[in-house]
Amino acid sequence: MPGSPVRVRMAPSPTGFVHLGSARTALFNLLYARRRGGVWVLRLEDTDVERNRPEFEAAIYDGFHWLGLEWDEGPDVGGPYAPYRQSERLDLYRESAARLLQTGGAYRCYCTKEELAAEREQAEREHRPYRYSRRCLTDPPSGRTEFTVRFKLPDAPERVEWDDLIRGPVAFELSELDDFIIMRTDGTPLYNFSVAVDDHQMRITHVLRGEEHVSNTPRQLLLLKALGSQPPAYAHLPVIVGQDRAKLSKRKHPEARLSLYQELGYLPAAMLNYLALLGWNPGSTEEIFSLEELERIFDLDRVQRSPAMFDWQRLDWLNGQYIRRLEDAELIELLRPNVPELPPEKLAEAMPELKTRLPRLAEARPLLEYLWEEPAAAELDPEALEKLRAARAALSEVDWQPETIEQALDAVRDEHGWSRNALFKPLRLALTGRSISLPIHYTVALLPKPEALRRLDRVLA
Numbered sequence: 001m002p003g004s005p006v007r008v009r010m011a012p013s014p015t016g017f018v019h020l021g022s023a024r025t026a027l028f029n030l031l032y033a034r035r036r037g038g039v040w041v042l043r044l045e046d047t048d049v050e051r052n053r054p055e056f057e058a059a060i061y062d063g064f065h066w067l068g069l070e071w072d073e074g075p076d077v078g079g080p081y082a083p084y085r086q087s088e089r090l091d092l093y094r095e096s097a098a099r100l101l102q103t104g105g106a107y108r109c110y111c112t113k114e115e116l117a118a119e120r121e122q123a124e125r126e127h128r129p130y131r132y133s134r135r136c137l138t139d140p141p142s143g144r145t146e147f148t149v150r151f152k153l154p155d156a157p158e159r160v161e162w163d164d165l166i167r168g169p170v171a172f173e174l175s176e177l178d179d180f181i182i183m184r185t186d187g188t189p190l191y192n193f194s195v196a197v198d199d200h201q202m203r204i205t206h207v208l209r210g211e212e213h214v215s216n217t218p219r220q221l222l223l224l225k226a227l228g229s230q231p232p233a234y235a236h237l238p239v240i241v242g243q244d245r246a247k248l249s250k251r252k253h254p255e256a257r258l259s260l261y262q263e264l265g266y267l268p269a270a271m272l273n274y275l276a277l278l279g280w281n282p283g284s285t286e287e288i289f290s291l292e293e294l295e296r297i298f299d300l301d302r303v304q305r306s307p308a309m310f311d312w313q314r315l316d317w318l319n320g321q322y323i324r325r326l327e328d329a330e331l332i333e334l335l336r337p338n339v340p341e342l343p344p345e346k347l348a349e350a351m352p353e354l355k356t357r358l359p360r361l362a363e364a365r366p367l368l369e370y371l372w373e374e375p376a377a378a379e380l381d382p383e384a385l386e387k388l389r390a391a392r393a394a395l396s397e398v399d400w401q402p403e404t405i406e407q408a409l410d411a412v413r414d415e416h417g418w419s420r421n422a423l424f425k426p427l428r429l430a431l432t433g434r435s436i437s438l439p440i441h442y443t444v445a446l447l448p449k450p451e452a453l454r455r456l457d458r459v460l461a
Contacts, residue, residue: 006038042074265361375433
């Protein structure tokens with residue numbers, strides 16, 4: 001809608017957990033609106049009565065709020081075009097359908113499911129694409145009371161076209177469509193009709209959504225024209241794919257669930273930053289952006305057409321950068337839910353080395369668990385036991401600080417000509433039960449000296 005204030009919308013369905021792709025779409029909508037001084041609308045497509053759940057609606061709010069995304073209009077905040085739940089807008093859809101019936105843009109279809117199935121089977125036998133016969137437009141059966149409402153395709157033009165803001169010119173032949181149903185027999189709308197009515201009545205100017213909706217666009221454009229609305233501009237975002245190069249799906253890919261990243265200890269600012277880079281690039285080598293910076297520089301011109309691949313390593317790197325930018329006190333507070341067994345002062349002791357190694361908050365637990373949970377006694381070969389005895393002798397005489405512990409262990413290595421790994425591996429296994437830990441001098445120093453020596457003696461016994 002040229003000349004109109006920018007109004008974008010995000011319309012998730014509360015039928016399951018929040019998908020990573022939905023979170024990215026929400027972010028791109030917000031960034032586009034903020035860059036242009038516009039409005040971001042959140043509305044809920046909740047007409048699937050069997051699958052909708054209040055907890056799924058709450059998950060949408062929680063997930064978007066966790067990322068720091070705030071909408072201007074929506075079910076929970078209101079707005080000039082309320083209500084923002086489709087389930088509360090049924091009368092509006094019925095009124096719009098009635099107007100289309102009056103103007104000839106739609107008609108009642110009394111065909112039964114069995115009759116429609118027979119038409120489809122006939123098309124299959126004749127090896128032609130199925131299109132509804134328009135029987136009820138030209139010669140409706142008499143004596144029937146139950147009906148759906150079908151949209152009447154225009155006789156011209158022969159194509160539906162739009163200039164997609166990401167994909168460029170797109171065209172669909174009308175021969176690929178038929179007179180599709182817009183209202184069910186129970187008076188509830190089908191997806192494309194409710195979307196078109198909502199976009200029309202809420203004055204949406206730009207629709208940013210996943211490219212899986214490209215095939216819905218021609219129907220919605222036809223409906224909007226019939227409703228007397230100037231259609232919005234469309235931008236279809238590239239799909240997000242996993243390492244298997246398949247589209248992220250709730251069934252196949254655990255990483256599709258947004259709440260997973262909260263559970264694993266990703267910082268919301270890092271997650272939001274990463275989502276922005278999934279299919280968009282800033283035109284520079286910079287990779288770290290705050291939400292405010294993204295709002296200033298985001299543009300659809302730099303959104304790619306090709307699929308965006310989800311990359312755990314890149315996300316871990318980015319999240320690690322955000323962790324290292326935190327003040328120690330702030331990071332300690334964030335870590336406490338992951339390691340409730342440790343007092344803040346013990347976390348503070350670990351902070352110099354822990355902070356530089358964490359890709360995500362949840363990784364603190366396996367690194368620190370040995371401090372409150374004694375591991376099973378390690379079984380070492382004679383050569384490893386020899387190294388452990390030498391380390392035990394040196395540690396018994398040392399002042400219990402990371403620096404002095406490191407000096408003592410380096411002296412042992414130099415004396416015997418051992419590599420770092422040869423000496424540190426059995427020591428690490430004996431104290432933590434793991435092959436990976438913080439640097440060995442911190443791993444040792446975080447344990448009370450009597451406890452560390454006792455664990456070594458237990459293995460050496």
